[in-house]
Amino acid sequence: MRPQGPAAASPPRLQGLLLLLLLLLLQLRAPSSASETPKGKQKALLRQREVVDLECTFTKMRSNSALRVLFSGSLRLKCRNACCQRWYFTFNGAECSGPLPIEAIIYLDQGSPELNSTINIHRTSSVEGLCEGIGAGLVDVAIWVGTCSDYPKGDASTGWNSVSRIIIEELPK
Numbered sequence: 001m002r003p004q005g006p007a008a009a010s011p012p013r014l015q016g017l018l019l020l021l022l023l024l025l026l027q028l029r030a031p032s033s034a035s036e037t038p039k040g041k042q043k044a045l046l047r048q049r050e051v052v053d054l055e056c057t058f059t060k061m062r063s064n065s066a067l068r069v070l071f072s073g074s075l076r077l078k079c080r081n082a083c084c085q086r087w088y089f090t091f092n093g094a095e096c097s098g099p100l101p102i103e104a105i106i107y108l109d110q111g112s113p114e115l116n117s118t119i120n121i122h123r124t125s126s127v128e129g130l131c132e133g134i135g136a137g138l139v140d141v142a143i144w145v146g147t148c149s150d151y152p153k154g155d156a157s158t159g160w161n162s163v164s165r166i167i168i169e170e171l172p173k
Helices: 011-029
Strands: 039-047 055-060 065-078 083-091 103-108 122-131 137-147 155-158 162-172
Touching (some): 039 055, 055 162, 065 083, 065 103, 065 137, 083 122, 103 122, 137 155, 137 162
Antiparallel strands (some): 039 162, 055 137, 065 155, 065 162, 083 103, 083 137
């Protein structure tokens, strides 16, 4: 009886089949056209003190795609009483509205006014999301710090003594 299946293939034929399989897998992973090639950009800063400006200009290739944005870096909020700050992305000066704003908040209510002390914890955090509805062309992407509605403002810090980065990727819908 003659063996059947892959074990029956001769070594040159088996090598040919493996090469064909490898080429097929590479074609599945490769974009089918240059317009589908993922595009990304990163801006990173190393600061000993607070980051003053973390903005990045990105060239968006298609109007029917979404931008994925990520901020990673040190965030800190301190206050003597309850306070809240919000870190959020803007695109050409406006917050994302498709589908929702991209934001993160820190709320703190651990200060001690009697002892005139505050908690001062710097923590690595990230703010991430997708924004749709932005036209093709140059897009100014920035991370900002603002107040939370109905809460007092605290002393916020972004990017102390660490690397802070914005990563921007254009993704098909």
